[in-house]
Amino acid sequence: MNRRTLLRATVVGGGTAAFAGGLWQQAFAAPAQPGAGPYGPLGAPDANGLQLPAGFTSRVVARSLRRVAGTRYSWHPAPDGGACFPDGAGWIYVSNSEVPIVGGASAVRFDATGKITSAYRILGNTMVNCAGGATPWGTWLSCEEYDLGLVYETDPYGARSAQRRPAMGRFTHEAAACDPVRKVVYLTEDESDGCFYRFRPNTWGDLSAGVLEVMVGSGPGAVEWRRVPSPEVWLTPTRDQVSGALRFQGGEGCYYAEGVCYFTTKGDNRVWAYDAEQGMLSLAYDDDLVPAGAAPLTGVDNVTGAASGDLYVAEDGGNMEINLITPDGTVAPFSRLNGHDESEITGPAFSPDGTRLYFSSQRGASGFVAGTDGVTYEVTGPFRR
Template sequence: MLDRRQFAATAFAVAGLALQSRVARAGMMALDPGYGPLQSDPAGLIDLPPGFSYKVVSELGQAMDDGHRVPDRADGMGCFRLDGGRIALVRNHELQPKHLATGPFAAGTPAPAEAFDRIGDAALPGGTTTLLLDPDTLTVEKQYLSLVGTIRNCAGGVTPWNSWLSCEENVDGPSEGVGRDHGWVFDVPADADGLAPAEPLKAMGRFNHEAAAIDPRTGIVYMTEDRDDSLFYRFLPDDPGSLRKGGRLQVLAFHDKWLRDSRNWAGQKMAAGSWHFARWIDLDNPESPADDLRARGAKKGAAVFARGEGIHWGRDELYFTCTSGGRAQQGQIMRYRPSRHEGKDREQREPGRLQLFLESTDPAHYSYGDNLTVAPNGHLFVCEDQYTPTVTNHLRGVTPFGEVYPFAFIRIQTEPAGVCFAPDGRTMFLNLYSPAKTIAIRGPF
């Protein structure tokens, strides 16, 4: 079961639980916080609640409009509104040098000039593809490669200037047989008509990047790191909206200096539902040739997290997953509320706060949450990514009270990823990692 103390995070949540308790005592069935029981998919791909349906809009090996093919390992993804009423999906592909055969190029294809890195004449296969769709019919009007030559583009985040921050979950360099250092964030415009310049945003740090979220009010970028001893980062841009102009990289620590480890692996150091005031520590040398940002940050007092992964901005706060956090190591969700003076001198007198919003102790309810998004109704949708020999991955819904429910069950042996909503909220898009498929889901959201 989930730790029900977390539901006491707000008075409204407590009231909701009290109502459920009264219903249970009366012998009545408590209301389902989700959309109803999942219905078996005759095609054997994904089970959804009543009234919902899906359409496969793109899949591995399809010919794209630039002459290349849809790559495998579809991961993080963002959706954007374009001029003329169309929408764009920018989709990561978590490919490594060993995956050239399932990348976008046929054997022997020379690397395009825009490729960030290559081995011999071949571009490294990681990067992004972009799909242009009609928002009503969901017809793909065009799909093409928009970033290439990178490694393990895992997740990322949308920007207020209509681009996708694609993040490398890899810190290989020339000593590992590639041509350049990796571990960067790349800014891919949603309306780029072809390959975007592969320019790494080095001031945002070189580490095992996972995802990014931007506060649209301040332009501050928050980033997660997929390591067992990961940190939680923020980037204060010198010029909000122009990340290439540089800025300051910082890591989160707690004002309660006794609290340094949020993972709860050795006991409940961080109580579910509890809020803690944050402070931020500057990091120098963000290009980190030794891949030591997390070690240097922890030495200065930064808080440690259990594999920070998906992150998404809500109305006035953000959520991020810690995939293996908690005493049962089944996963946590953190919630961060910035200060009214975030990134300014007055922040010290009125700091932001971080909460352990959810911690699972039962894999049947929530297990290894990875990518996530905030739905228009305020619910979270979290992609599970289990590491058992046979996976039972779900797309989980989480209410503002912290109640968890199954929204979808993945019938094939892969993970859901890249969950996001169209700008009008009518359509959810979701990737099935491998063999790669991108699906569009509609129903009574």
């Protein structure tokens, strides 16, 4: 029995609990399957090479090593994880830079009409800042992706200096998502045998001290959490310090909504759903559980969500798409970027009003590994809200 057949027998046959939480308005027992998306088919490529459904348009916001339009600030190379923050009647888009030595993160400020008013650095001189996550108190957690990587808490508005948060562990950090109900921060780890963590700060809103825990269990189903003994200074990596820690094949994006934390693993093209209230882990999507050769979503990476309950999952490779997973369990392409075959889609994030989606092509059309050809886009249209 091959992996596809075994997984289908286990998951569809009842080995996985149905999903809960407000994001999945209709619980279902099986992972998402291909189908028609809510916006219809993709159109022909536009002037920016993007294929979008009818009614949606795109513009280029920034290009790596070039000045952001209307500013004197040069956009960083290799744009990666990102998030949006309200700014009066306007908003700010924050983006990491996944390069060594200088790393860090930058921000672009927009007014109420969407006009760019400024761009600036909010973090520098860090290592391969990959993804991260926004906090409920308006900061951006920028995560370093290497063995001794740290989480940096940054100010999207550029008024305060970034702060190291070593209590959140030293490991190959990828993404973060805050759960304000349980007052924890979930963390993914980009290792082939990585783990899924949560950080419990001593005081919610202050990430300077707390307890790092790792998910323990045997796979989809009931899971629990155990304390990592030495998260900051270690001879044994954090993922190997707790017996029974669940292993995941390359943790990537992480997104929380209404009691459920969704995270992706690139090694097996899966989107996971952790029901925090029930303590249950399920599969929201697995490319081995769709008809052979018909998987619309491969190379799963960054993930975000809309108020409608739709998940938006970006591809690292694949055919450079962002795919939707709808609350009724349908997965379908929302956008496709042409001519960037050696790149990856990164940093999807919605403006606060849900009308604009931001994301980047990390290495652009050239595919140059240093990311000096990166491009950051904005898509505007009738998003479901």
